[in-house]
Amino acid sequence: MVEAEKIRSAEQLMEENRTQDRIVGGSFASENEHPYLAGLLIDLVGTSAVSVCGASLLSANRLVGAAHCWYDGTWQAFRYTVVLGTLTLFSGGTRVATDQVVVFNTWDPVTYTHDIAMIYLPIDVVFSASIAPIALPEGIELFMTFDGETGVAAGYGRTSDQQLGIQQTASVSHVALRIVSTFYCRSVFGFTVTEWNMCTDGLGGVGVCGGDTGGPLVVYSHGRSVLVGVTSFTSRDGCQVGHPSGYTRVTSYHNFIRQHL
Structure with missing residues (x-):
């Protein structure tokens, strides 16, 4: 931890x-990306x-x-x-x-x-090219599963299962991942995966890892980047074994999020 x-x-x-590749099988993000x-x-x-x-x-x-x-x-x-x-x-x-x-x-x-x-936050941060909010799902997006679409995960986390900690850099990295059905995800993780979750596949040993959790899974929808997932868990077998990664489905918590904005 x-x-x-x-x-x-x-x-x-x-x-x-x-x-060097980052996140797990991803790449370095550019400034302001x-x-x-x-x-x-x-x-x-x-x-x-x-x-x-x-x-x-x-x-x-x-x-x-x-x-x-x-x-x-x-x-x-x-x-x-x-x-x-x-x-x-x-x-x-x-x-x-x-x-x-x-x-x-x-x-x-x-x-x-x-x-x-x-x-x-106790203060309002100043928006700029490097600090800006992400859009939340709205309208028809609130009823979409996003299955089969490509999401982008970003974070400061580990880059391989061999690392005991983050041993190289803390630079932001990102990776494009295919969103898969909860049915498929449940076949790996069992019934701990619910309709409140969403998953990305890990084919090729790519995905999020320790230190990335809590971070965003974002899709491009209706001309803007939209937050659809909060990184939650990976397989206990490791981040590079090809298993899915799990996220909290943002649309399932629309009321909770809006209540606290």
């Missing part, structure tokens, strides 16, 4: 590793350790992320440092500390059901 210190030292290697992506540096109760997740900016003072990043059944967070507008987790950008996190009231860390939370 603890990633941050390894990221800090690894950023020194960023320039010499710019051509995902202005809605936030990194979370997470302070945990009872330890000096720091954990890492992602989140998505929805307005000048609200983000959406994963409930397990705040409480995963074992570790309880007491503060986030929200990092916006930078490709690197420990340098540049805008950094805002907050302890105002609203976890969905029936979040279950055993089954990972309802893995979603809203994050309140």
Whole structure:
């Protein structure tokens, strides 16, 4: 779970590793390519350790992320440092500390059901080319499954199963993934996958990994980028084994998100 210190030292290697694949089987993102992506540096109760997740900016003072990043059944967070507008987790950008996190009231860390939370910032961030909100589904999109479409996941997470932590750089990376049906996803993970989830396939060993959870899965719909998933879980067998990745389906929590905007 603890990633941050390894990221800090690894950023020194960023320039010499710019051509290496990222996320898992993905690539480096360009500056301003995902202005809605936030990194979370997470302070945990009872330890000096720091954990890492992602989140998505929805307005000048609200983000959406994963409930397990705040409480995963074992570790309880007491503060986030929200990092916006930078490709690197420990340098540049805008950094805002907050302890105002609203976890969905029936979040279950055993089954990972309802893995979603809203994050309140104490100030309004200034929008720019590098910091901007992501659109939420609306209209007909609220009734779409997005099965068969291509989504883009982005984050600061691990790049392979062999890494004990993030050992190279904390630069934002991204990967295009095919959204698959919950029926297919359930054939791998069982009935812990519900209609409140969505999944992407892992064919070719590509996908999200540790440190990416809480971050966005985005599709291009009706001329704009739209947040459809919050990264929730990967296979216990690893990120590169070809299994699907699981997300919290944003349309299932439309009312919860709107209530806290």
